Structures are given as structure tokens and as C-alpha cells.
Amino acid sequence: MKIVILDGYALNPGDLSWKGLERLGDLTVYDRLEKEPGIIIEAIADAEIIFTNKTPLTKDILKKVSHVKYIGVLATGYNVVDIVVANELGIIVTNVPAYGTDAVAQMTFALLLELCNHVGIHEQAVKEGEWTNSVDWCFWKSPLTELKGKTIGIIGVIKRQHRVVN
DSSP states (O other): OEEEESSHHHHOSSSSOOHHHHTTSEEEEOSSOOOOHHHHHHHTTTOSEEEESSSOBOHHHHHHOTTOOEEEEOSSOOTTBOHHHHHHTTOEEEOOTTTTHHHHHHHHHHHHHHHHHOHHHHHHHHHTTTTTTOSSSSOOSSOOOOOTTOOOOOOOOOOOOOOOOO
């Protein structure tokens, strides 16, 4: 079985192993693939399993590689795959709905702390010698917000995408 990963570097910049997939079949990993349809078709010409993150698998591409049995979108959505055509061709398409959930939560708190402490502008000011040259012992370029005793409300929306199954 031929397995192709279309944009492997985004998924694995070198800190993970592809050995699990190698045990399942003949694996080809493209770190970055040109987004030209001809190049994509050539890369997946004999593949039965495809993994993609940002490389688009459009109607025109899918119609030329109808031997594909499975497409794994290694992200939260399906927007890079024409799932209507994939469904017509009997190609199973999945995604990773919880991909990045913890990282997004972590980034939310990092940005909250940046809003309160302005770490970025203070770091730059320190590098430029402003703190060293300050006449005051306390140094800040903008007011700092202390979180103790504050209440935060987080409002969000989850948009679910669904696949039509016959």
C-alpha cells in the first residue's frame, strides 16, 4: 500500500517519527509540495492513502486519482479537500477535530498575559538599554495590569463541519 504525506514539515519538523506509518506501507513524505495541481497529482499518482495539512485536494485533482481510498486531513477542518467529490468517489476523509486544542488554550493565556504585562515592548526596551539608563528603579513603558482579584469571561463559538455519508 502506498502512503503519501503532502506537507510533512508542517506536521513533523524533525521531532517525530514516521516509523508507525512506514510499517503500514510504502511511505513517501514531501516536506513541502508546490500547490500546483500537476505536481500534486504526480506526487499522489499511485497512492491509496494521503495525508495533507494545507495542500489542496480539489475536484480536478481527485477526479484524476480516484484510486485513493483514504485522505487524512491533519488539521481541524476539511476545507483543503473537496469532500463532496471525495464522497462521490468513495474516498473516506477524516480530520483531527481536537488538533491544537491545548496549544490554542495555552496561546490564549499567553496573549492575556501579554496584554497585562506588555512583555514584548519591555523586552525590546531592555535590549535597547532603556531600563539600564532609567532614572527610576521601577521601569515600565506602559501600565501593567495585575490579575489578582480580577474575573475573566471567555466567550467563544465552536463551528462544526460535517461530512455527508451515503
